[in-house]
Amino acid sequence: MKKILVPTDFSEHANNALRYAINIGNYFEAEIELLHVYEMHSIISSTTLVREYLKEDAERDLSDNIRSFKDLVFGKTILKGRSIDGGPVDTICSLANNEDFDMIVMGTQGASGLKEIFLGSKTFGVMKQTHIPILAIPNSFTYRPIKDITFAVDSGIVAEDDVLNPLLELAKAYKSNIKVLHLEKEKMVVGYDPGIDFSLGDIPHTFHRIYGSNDVNGVVNLFVFEENSDMLCMIRRDRDFWSNLFHQSVTTKEIFDSPVPLLILRDTTSK
Numbered sequence: 001m002k003k004i005l006v007p008t009d010f011s012e013h014a015n016n017a018l019r020y021a022i023n024i025g026n027y028f029e030a031e032i033e034l035l036h037v038y039e040m041h042s043i044i045s046s047t048t049l050v051r052e053y054l055k056e057d058a059e060r061d062l063s064d065n066i067r068s069f070k071d072l073v074f075g076k077t078i079l080k081g082r083s084i085d086g087g088p089v090d091t092i093c094s095l096a097n098n099e100d101f102d103m104i105v106m107g108t109q110g111a112s113g114l115k116e117i118f119l120g121s122k123t124f125g126v127m128k129q130t131h132i133p134i135l136a137i138p139n140s141f142t143y144r145p146i147k148d149i150t151f152a153v154d155s156g157i158v159a160e161d162d163v164l165n166p167l168l169e170l171a172k173a174y175k176s177n178i179k180v181l182h183l184e185k186e187k188m189v190v191g192y193d194p195g196i197d198f199s200l201g202d203i204p205h206t207f208h209r210i211y212g213s214n215d216v217n218g219v220v221n222l223f224v225f226e227e228n229s230d231m232l233c234m235i236r237r238d239r240d241f242w243s244n245l246f247h248q249s250v251t252t253k254e255i256f257d258s259p260v261p262l263l264i265l266r267d268t269t270s271k
Helices: 011-027 048-072 090-099 122-130 165-174 195-200 217-227 241-247 249-255
Strands: 003-007 031-038 078-085 102-108 135-136 148-153 177-184 205-211 231-236 260-267
Touching: 003 011, 003 090, 011 031, 011 102, 011 135, 031 048, 031 090, 031 231, 048 078, 090 122, 148 165, 148 217, 165 249, 165 260, 177 195, 177 217, 195 205, 195 249, 205 217
Parallel strands: 003 031, 003 102, 031 078, 102 135, 148 177, 148 231, 177 205, 231 260
Antiparallel strands: 135 260
16 A cells, blocks of 8 residues: 545545545555646636636645645655646546556545545546545544454455455554455355455454345445444445446445445456
8 A cells, every 4th residue: 555545625524534544644654645636617718827826726725735734644654745627537537547546535525526426427437437446434534543344245256366455455554353244135155255255364354144135225334333343345346236236326325424434446357
């Protein structure tokens, strides 16, 4: 976990996500890049003076934001930033994909539309356009060490060895316990991918099954609450149970009401 991207609109929600990212970054002595994306309206795009003013204003706000969080950075961890004119989703995805970031950490709300990065076309656009793991931080969630992680899985095979790497890295760094939760509509022989047990290796982990509920969000969140989990992790595929979940607008809005940070991993083999 060496490079973490944190999009920001300087709102308190975005700042809360940045605090969380810095705490993780300190564990790995990572490079944390704060990204502020601002859009020039076409009506003023040809006005050089206005463009320069907006650019300087964005860069000034970014510098002030970085300076206000410097005291939270320890060891060899680096906090830096850049300000870019462009569309939020395309800019976030392009930067994350092309510059080898290990994770995108985002708040789930924000004045610039960061909420839509997870609840609407923009948020979902990020999930569709990047293979980089996304960590969504609830609006009022206060950072705490990640001691217990709920890992909600389906019956699909995890084909790529590196899909689980972000989860494994976090669990090893924090010495976390992982509770693998498998939801099934009815009792089945198939179950979850046995390779998950092998991949988790010597990380303390247990397996749990819940049958017969269509209320995925409710069941997962109740499990997270009862187990006092500090993080929820899911794998996003293109064609599977969880993908259908993401495509249902009502359920999508609910699932991102997770009470704890939600780590979304991407399995790119299931296109």
